[in-house]
Amino acid sequence: MRRPGAIGWALAAPALVVIAVFFALPVIAGLALSLTDFDLYALADLSTLRFVGLANYGHLLRTPLFWQALGNTLYFVAVGVPVSIGLSLGAALLLNSRFARWQPFFRTALFAPVVTTVVAVAVIWRYLLHTRYGLINQALAAIGVDPVDWLGDPHWSMPAIILFAAWRNFGYNMIILLAALQAVPRELYESARVDGAGALRQFTDLTFPMLTPTLVMVGIMTISGYFQLFAEPYVMTQGGPLRSTVSVLYFMYEEGFRWWNLGNASAVAFLLFVVIFSVSWVLLRFDREPGSNA
C-alpha cells in the first residue's frame, strides 16, 4: 500500500512553495523592513542599513501628507463603498424582479465594466470628465448645470474618482447579491403578498434580513478593495489637484519607488493593513451581534 500522505503533500507542494516564498516570506520581511532605515544608500550598499525600531511609524504619524493620504482614502472608502454597494443592490433587485425582461442581456451589460482594465477605462473617463469637451459636463449643461472642473478642482476630484470606481465595480457585487436574492424562496414572497405586505414591507421585513450576511461579506471585500486605491488616481489625476487624490498606496508607491525610502514605505503598507484589518473586524463583530440585523 502506498502512503496517501506523500502524494497529498506532493500535489499541494508547488502551490504552497509559491505562496510561502513569494507571499508569506515577503510579508514577514516587510515587517522587518519597516523597522529599518532602508533607503537609496542601502540599496547600493547593505552595510549602511540600520535598525531604527518604530521610528518609521513615528515619523509617518508626524508626516502631514501621510495623514492627508489616509484622509483621502477614508473619504473614498466611506463614500465610495456605500455608493457602489447601493448601486449593486439596486441593480440586483431590478434584475431579480419578476417584471424584468431580457435578464441575461442586462446582466452581461451591467457586468461588462468589471472585466475591463482599470487603466484603460480610467483613460476613457478622463476624457468623459473633461471640463470643456467632456460629455458629462455637456449632459449636465443640458439640464442647466454649470460646467464642473471634475479633475482640476480639489473638491470635485475625489467625487469624480468615486463615480468612476462605482461605474466600474458595481457589477461584481451585483452578481453576488443576485445569487443571494435568487436563493430566497419565492413562496416566502407569495405568503408575504397574501398577508398584504407591499413592495417596501417585503424588502425591509424579508429581503433585507435574508441578505444581511451576504451584504456584510460583500461590504468587507469591497472596503478592503477600496482601501487599495491606486491605479485610478495614478492615471486620472496623478494624485492632484493639491494632492487631493493621493491615496495611501499612491503615497507608498511614491515613497518606495520614487524616493526609494523602502523602510518608510513598508511601514505605510503595514499601517494600511492594520486599518483594513480593524475595519473588517468591527464589521464582522457587528454581523455576529445577535439581533443587530433585525
Add this chain to the structure above:
Amino acid sequence: MNPRLAIWVVNGLLAGLAAVSLFPLLWMVSVSFMPAGAASTLPTPLLPATVTLANYRQLFGSIGMGRYLLNSLGIAAFATVISVSFNVMAGYAFAKLRFRGRDAIFKTLLGALVIPGQVAMLPLFLMLKPLGLINSYGGAIVPAMASVFGIFLVRQFARGIPDDLLEAARIDGASEWRIFITIIVPLLRPMLATLAIFSFLGSWNDFMWPLIVLTDDSLHTLPVALAGLSREHVQDSELMMAGSVVTVLPVLVLFLALQRQYMEGLMAGGVKG
C-alpha cells in the same frame, strides 16, 4: 403598483443602467476611429464624421503597441497555465487526500486572505533583485503562479467528487498520480475554464506590480504602457482611445466567450480573486 407600469419602470431603469455601463465603452470605440483632434470640438461628436485607422497605425507603428500586446499576452498566458496547474493540484489535495497538517495549513491560507498583496510588494522587489528577476517577464509572473482563491475554488468543487470513485480506482491498482490525471482532471474540467479566465483577467488587468517590476520600456504590459502614454499624450484623446480599445477588447471578448463559466465561478466563490 399596476403590473404594466411596473414592467415599464423596472425595464426602463435596467435599460438606463445598461446604457450608462456600456456608453463609455462604445464611445471609446467610436472615438478611436476619429482623426486627431476631432473629439475635441464642440459639440463633442458621438460618431466619427470620417472613419480613419490612423490612430491604430500610429499605435502599432511608431509607438510599438504590438510589443506591449505580446508582452501582456505572454505574461498572462504563462501565469494562467502555471497557476491553474498548481491550484488544481493543491485544491484536489486539500479536498480529497489526507496528509499531515492539511487542515491547519488550509486554515492558515484562508486567514492570509486578509493581508493585502501590497504588503509583500516592497520586500518582494528587494528579494527578486539579486535573483535577476527584476525587469524580466519572470518577475511579473512569479507572484501570480498560485493563489489562495484558486485553491479554495478547486477545493469547493473537488469535495463533490465521490470517494467511492477514488477507492475503486485504487483497488484496480491505479497509482495516485494516474488517478489525478485520468479521473480528477477530466471531472474538474468545467472548473478549469473558470480558473483560467479568472487568472488570465487578473494577470492582464494587473497594474501596480508590473509597474514596479518591469522598469524597461520594452517589457511593459499594455496597462503599464498605456498609463505612461496617457501621461505623455494628454491631448491626443483619439490615439489614447485606440490604445484603450487594444487593452480592453481582448479581455472583453474573452469574457463574452466564457461568461457562463466566469459567472458560475463568481457565485461559487463569492470572494475576490
